[in-house]
Amino acid sequence: MRKALVPLLLLALAAAGCGGKTPGDTAESGRQPRRIVSLSPTATELLFAVGAGGQVVAVDSNSNHPADAPRTDLSAYQPNLEAIAGYKPDLVVYSDDPGELKAGLEKLGIPALQQPAAKRLDDTYAQIDQLGKATGHPAEAGRLTETMRAEIQKIAGGPRPERPLAYYHELDKNLYSATSKTFIGQLYAQLGLENIADAADKDGSGYPQLSAEYVVKADPDLIFLADTKCCGQTARTVAARDGWDQVRAVKAGAVVELDDDVASRWGPRIVDFLRLISAKVQAMETVGS
Amino acid sequence: MTVTERLGRAPVAPGPRPARLRAGLLLAACACLAGAALLAVLVGPVRLGTAGVLAELAGRLPLVDVDSGLSERDAAILWQLRLPRVVLGGLVGAMLALAGAAYQGVFRNPLADPYLLGAAAGAGLAATLAIAYGPDTSSWPVDLLPVAAFAGAVAGVVAAYALGRSGGGRTATTLILSGVAVASFLTAVQTYVQQRQDETLREVYGWILGRLTTAGWSEVVLVVPYALLSAAVILLHRRLIDVLAVGDDEASSLGVRAARVRLVVVAAATLATAAAVAVSGLIGFVGIIVPHTVRLVAGSSYRLLVPLCLIAGAAFLILADLVARTVMAPAELPIGVVTAFFGAPFFALVLRTSRRSL
Numbered sequence: 001m002r003k004a005l006v007p008l009l010l011l012a013l014a015a016a017g018c019g020g021k022t023p024g025d026t027a028e029s030g031r032q033p034r035r036i037v038s039l040s041p042t043a044t045e046l047l048f049a050v051g052a053g054g055q056v057v058a059v060d061s062n063s064n065h066p067a068d069a070p071r072t073d074l075s076a077y078q079p080n081l082e083a084i085a086g087y088k089p090d091l092v093v094y095s096d097d098p099g100e101l102k103a104g105l106e107k108l109g110i111p112a113l114q115q116p117a118a119k120r121l122d123d124t125y126a127q128i129d130q131l132g133k134a135t136g137h138p139a140e141a142g143r144l145t146e147t148m149r150a151e152i153q154k155i156a157g158g159p160r161p162e163r164p165l166a167y168y169h170e171l172d173k174n175l176y177s178a179t180s181k182t183f184i185g186q187l188y189a190q191l192g193l194e195n196i197a198d199a200a201d202k203d204g205s206g207y208p209q210l211s212a213e214y215v216v217k218a219d220p221d222l223i224f225l226a227d228t229k230c231c232g233q234t235a236r237t238v239a240a241r242d243g244w245d246q247v248r249a250v251k252a253g254a255v256v257e258l259d260d261d262v263a264s265r266w267g268p269r270i271v272d273f274l275r276l277i278s279a280k281v282q283a284m285e286t287v288g289s
Numbered sequence: 290m291t292v293t294e295r296l297g298r299a300p301v302a303p304g305p306r307p308a309r310l311r312a313g314l315l316l317a318a319c320a321c322l323a324g325a326a327l328l329a330v331l332v333g334p335v336r337l338g339t340a341g342v343l344a345e346l347a348g349r350l351p352l353v354d355v356d357s358g359l360s361e362r363d364a365a366i367l368w369q370l371r372l373p374r375v376v377l378g379g380l381v382g383a384m385l386a387l388a389g390a391a392y393q394g395v396f397r398n399p400l401a402d403p404y405l406l407g408a409a410a411g412a413g414l415a416a417t418l419a420i421a422y423g424p425d426t427s428s429w430p431v432d433l434l435p436v437a438a439f440a441g442a443v444a445g446v447v448a449a450y451a452l453g454r455s456g457g458g459r460t461a462t463t464l465i466l467s468g469v470a471v472a473s474f475l476t477a478v479q480t481y482v483q484q485r486q487d488e489t490l491r492e493v494y495g496w497i498l499g500r501l502t503t504a505g506w507s508e509v510v511l512v513v514p515y516a517l518l519s520a521a522v523i524l525l526h527r528r529l530i531d532v533l534a535v536g537d538d539e540a541s542s543l544g545v546r547a548a549r550v551r552l553v554v555v556a557a558a559t560l561a562t563a564a565a566v567a568v569s570g571l572i573g574f575v576g577i578i579v580p581h582t583v584r585l586v587a588g589s590s591y592r593l594l595v596p597l598c599l600i601a602g603a604a605f606l607i608l609a610d611l612v613a614r615t616v617m618a619p620a621e622l623p624i625g626v627v628t629a630f631f632g633a634p635f636f637a638l639v640l641r642t643s644r645r646s647l
Contacts, residue, residue, distance in 0.1 A: 061487070062487070062488060075484070076487075078484060172491060172495055173503060174495045174503060175503065200617075200618075202620060203620075211334040211614050211621055213334050214619030216362060216366055217335040217362065217363075230492055231492055242506065243368075243370045246361065246362040
């Protein structure tokens with residue numbers, strides 16, 4: 001075993017420029033990774049957005065955006081080290097380490113970069129910068145964050161409704177929701193929307209399961225469905241639920257079908273997401289006045 | 290010891306229970322159920338007001354005309370969200386307790402529960418398959434998931450039964466062992482499918498944790514026929530289950546065909562379990578805790594045990610669900626957590642304070 005590892009290690013060290021360096025250092029030393037494996041759908045989106053798409057050789061089974069990403073069977077939930085090593089990567093980007101991923105990659109001498117789920121917008125910008133540096137595209141990354149910041153500021157600075165609108169963000173059919181302190185909740189807050197799930201987060205998880213009674217009583221102006229792909233929910237299925245015909249959003253046709261993926265990732269598409277939500281809020285105002 | 294004495298089996302009060310005591314216990318259980326149901330209708334994450342709810346309920350009675358003062362929305366919350374959930378909780382609790390008692394009786398095994406013969410594993414696999422590979426059913430009149438879970442639960446038990454019989458033996462032990470084998474196999478397949486289709490994990494997990502949260506009248510309508518049928522069959526067989534307690538050979542010397550009784554009772558209990566699982570996911574503990582608690586209070590004769598389990602199971606799950614939706618209100622607790630968390634200590638208490646033995 002050890003004998004087999006030594007040449008592998010040497011190879012990896014050579015590829016990495018020399019031992020012990022972080023991917024950021026690699027880029028600074030002028031060597032760009034040419035064989036990137038992404039085990040995170042968000043990282044995949046970010047890699048392509050900073051112009052490193054051409055260096056990506058494999059992405060995990062859930063990385064479905066952009067369409068030209070080299071999607072494989074690699075699982076991000078149960079990463080298989082041999083399968084990953086099979087792509088001879090010189091950089092692996094991942095979001096969660098379910099067990100021995102980091103240690104395993106270290107043993108194989110494969111440089112790895114963890115980009116955990118963003119807790120706030122600044123985390124997204126930081127991850128973009130980090131990926132830009134690591135892949136040799138710092139300038140593109142800088143431009144991307146600049147554009148995103150400007151766009152988001154513009155959308156958030158748009159006209160506000162006279163009365164703050166209440167919304168319910170649905171994660172699945174069992175009425176799991178996300179509060180304002182989650183990443184997605186902070187995006188809604190940027191537009192001045194009030195989250196009905198905030199009152200329900202007694203244990204502070206950020207993702208409480210709401211009572212149907214409570215959702216109906218809270219009477220949200222807007223309902224956002226982030227369970228259209230996973231669980232086949234639509235404005236029609238929501239309207240058909242017992243008692244939900246009493247909810248203002250259902251009466252007003254303000255049940256918005258989101259793309260589950262966009263609503264659960266922290267990549268560049270959050271700008272499109274915000275634009276969509278903002279348009280819905282503006283539309284509500286027009287109807288209201 | 291004569292056969293009749295062994296049939297009685299209750300160590301403290303051997304022989305048949307006086308009819309008056311039986312009626313008293315049944316009445317007390319019914320009162321508990323009525324109290325639990327009323328409390329569950331009155332209390333919830335949304336305050337509707339006791340007077341308002343009572344007036345609204347009374348207003349639906351024929352010849353009664355009262356204005357409850359509830360808004361249209363509050364009335365919808367009461368009639369379309371809270372009431373069906375209480376009714377469904379009662380039905381599911383009754384069926385799980387009934388099935389648990391029945392399995393424990395025909396297998397002479399105190400640890401038997403409704404999921405013993407692969408019903409849970411079968412339902413779990415079928416639900417996972419429906420979520421992972423099923424067609425989009427959002428435009429269908431009936432959701433595919435409960436139908437799949439029901440079919441899976443029945444198929445799991447049928448597979449266990451077929452395996453047990455092909456093994457040559459028709460004894461309780463062979464059947465339990467084949468149930469264990471079938472359940473392990475089905476669970477392995479389910480795990481494999483989940484790993485292949487990891488985007489389904491969330492929905493499968495949500496289903497397993499229990500789905501009383503989103504209960505409506507359609508689920509109630511779905512399970513009522515099975516509940517009535519299986520309860521009737523098991524009620525009719527309750528004396529025969531008592532006879533099985535003496536063992537298959539002795540039962541047959543008394544003219545009872547043990548394997549046949551077991552088949553009929555298992556079929557009915559499986560229908561009940563499958564229907565419960567289809568609408569509520571996997572709610573554990575009810576099928577074990579309720580029959581044993583009833584046994585400790587009322588003795589082990591199935592004549593009284595079966596009807597008492599039906600009533601006590603309903604009351605227990607209604608109360609457990611009440612806790613699930615109020616403790617963290619307006620957030621929910623998974624019902625399975627509540628049944629185990631409150632059920633286990635309660636059971637321990639009953640075990641300690643009771644002078645009877647199981």
